[in-house]
Amino acid sequence: MPAKHDLRAVAARFQISGEFQGTAPHGSGHINDTYAATFSQSGNRARYIFQRINHSIFKNPPALMENIERVTAHVRRKLEARSIDQPDRRALTLVPACDGRSWHADADGNYWRCYLFIERATTYDQITAAAQAREGAKAFGLFQKQLADLPPPRLHETIPNFHHSRQRFNALRAAVEADPCNRAAAVKPEIEFCLRREAMVDVLLDLQARGALPERVTHNDTKLNNVMLDDATGEGVCVIDLDTVMPGLALYDFGDMCRTGCSPTAEDERDLAKVETRMDIFEALVRGYLATAGEFLNAAEKDHLVFSARLITFEIGIRFLTDHLLGDRYFKIRRDGHNADRARVQFKMVESFERHEAAMDRVVRGAG
16 A cells, blocks of 8 residues: 555545455556555455545546536436346445545545445456447446436536547647647657647537537546446446546547547557557447447437547547646656657557548448
């Protein structure tokens, strides 16, 4: 356990019975600090997930936690109404702090939350089989469907304009002009790649402004490792990492599934020759997503599924490149140039999606 966080002291501020046994870092997220803690409860082992919310990224943790409270409660009501077995495995369960709130602020200004640990299910950083892609996409589509009737008020925007592609593009342009770390010259080809594709960034925003694309409750970080897959059946049982659940477009979620799922490599692969669209995975994502989300999506949403893959991949590449230019302020890095490497992978995938556009369109039409 890192010395900077005393998890025993943190755990004591939540409504958990039993004896604290220990903790260890858990997962592979870029933003928050996550730990799995073990307790002995009447001779049985029980595990919990503790997370320190990165309040330099999420500026209003109480508002973020209000979103999560509302979303998890709504999903649980849907599960209970359908008499779904083991709802604790199919929706995240917040453990309240001793003062009754869903979070605890420690003396150092850190915000903590706690969830029940979902046993007998695993997250995977890379899709290795089409079945994983299908189950992950089904889970995210179901998550959107479950929240389609979330009652007012509107959820807080935990990161305002998170997928506002025009603002992301303008932020990149500003970072290039300021060049505070003198890095722009070394990534000139990547900058020029972005400038040539500027027209992409307004397509979905313009459709939304015209009312063709409705605002929905979306996850906004639909990597496979944000779905827990059952260890025995492979079924997607629970969507996790709800910090960016907020108002958005359904296409943002589908596009991010394709961005993270269709490449056969890690997000920071340096051998770009390995980066290429896996069409079998794309088809699995389409079929899984439409199996659960298809009944509530409108025609414009379905017509732009393929475009969303290209746009969101481009947008995330812009974000990685902007963060590199600004000195790696947002995404955690493990080496010099890490965010530049990540951006190059995204841009190589954009090129691959461009080459496969016709084939991807046929897949969507065939899936109905």
